Amino acid sequence: MEIKVITKSKEQTKELGLKLGKLAKPQMVFTLTGDLGAGKTTLTQGIAKGLNIEKTVSSPTFTICKIYHGRMDLFHFDAYRLEGLHQDLGFEEMIQGDGLTVIEWPMYIEELIGDEYLEIEIRLLDEDEREFVLKSNGKQYEELLGELTI
Ligand SMILES: Nc1ncnc2c1ncn2[C@@H]1O[C@H](COP(=O)(O)OP(=O)(O)OP(=O)(O)O)[C@@H](O)[C@H]1O
Ligand SMILES: [Mg+2]
Incomplete structure (x- = not known):
């Protein structure tokens, strides 16, 4: 399943994030x-x-991963600095843990990401306008998108 959403401000983008966060289940990967x-x-x-x-x-750019505690844990990755560095940094355990994993620049840690995840592609349309393309890979993500009300 694929859903497209346009936001016209960073507040609207946070609103979209809020809805996704509410629907997230343990061990999901975005x-x-x-x-x-x-x-x-x-x-x-x-x-x-x-x-x-x-x-x-x-932005966790210099730390690669930050952990936040809430209703469930958030593992926030920014793999930008790992470009070309294919090393085992022990992140698998985190990704397989009970929290939600959100990964910026997933192409740099591709080998750690399984077959099932929610793919979110952001396109810049204008200074304050963004298009979000949400694509499900796997049944639980299809269900998540099915529950998303825009
Ligand atoms: N509709 C919008 N949604 C989100 N951000 C917006 C929007 N319109 C303008 N912005 C601005 O765009 C910037 C987005 O920055 P942000 O740090 O979230 O980007 P990023 O994709 O994480 O970048 P990086 O690759 O450097 O980590 C902010 O300055 C924000 O105010
Ligand atoms: Mg960022």
């Missing part, structure tokens, strides 16, 4: 692709809110 400044971290801030996480999610 991948976020899109250019620098597309809105991957902004969407993740909304997702965190949907998990009842009170801390503000910031």
Whole structure:
């Protein structure tokens, strides 16, 4: 299943994230692709809110992964700095843990991501306008998209 959503501000993007966070179940994986400044971290801030996480999610660029505790844990990856570095950094355990894993720049840790995940592609349409293409890979993600009300 594929759903397209257009947002016209970062607040609207956080709203979309909030809805996705509310629908997330343990062990789910969301991948976020899109250019620098597309809105991957902004969407993740909304997702965190949907998990009842009170801390503000910031860009984890220099740490690769940050963990936040809420209704369930959020593992927020930003693999940007891992480009070309195919090393076992011990992230599998985290991804298989009970939280929700959200990955910015998933192409750089492709080998860690299984067959089932929610693929979120962000396209820049205008300064404040973004198109989100949400694509399910696997049954539980199809169900999630089926429950999403825009
Ligand atoms: N509709 C929108 N949705 C999300 N962000 C928007 C929107 N319109 C404008 N913006 C702005 O775009 C920027 C998005 O930044 P953000 O850090 O979320 O991007 P990113 O995809 O995580 O980038 P990076 O690849 O550097 O991590 C913010 O400055 C935000 O204010
Ligand atoms: Mg980011």
